Amino acid sequence: MNIVEIDAKRTSITCPSCGCVDKRNRMGSKFKCARCGFELNSHYVACLDLFSRLNDGRVAIRDGRIYLSLKAGSVVPADVAPDDPAIGE
Numbered sequence: 001m002n003i004v005e006i007d008a009k010r011t012s013i014t015c016p017s018c019g020c021v022d023k024r025n026r027m028g029s030k031f032k033c034a035r036c037g038f039e040l041n042s043h044y045v046a047c048l049d050l051f052s053r054l055n056d057g058r059v060a061i062r063d064g065r066i067y068l069s070l071k072a073g074s075v076v077p078a079d080v081a082p083d084d085p086a087i088g089e
Contacts, residue, residue: 004054011049012042017061 014021020035031042038061051068052059060067
């Protein structure tokens with residue numbers, strides 16, 4: 001397991017949609033962007049911002065929907081050892 005350290009500064013005041021950083025964006029547990037109007041719980045916003053700061057993490061927000069993508073290697077079933085033949089071979 002790899003552990004990645006990510007700077008959490010300003011994650012709950014940075015809009016994951018337009019990138020606006022403003023203290024007025026966060027009102028307690030509510031987040032509303034002063035620039036684009038994006039709204040969500042401020043804790044979720046911080047998580048989205050942390051995810052997007054990963055080298056391979058991407059957040060896209062379109063039409064009120066949040067899309068997350070992460071570049072990943074091939075997926076191997078947990079019950080198959082790496083040296084075993086693939087299922088069906």
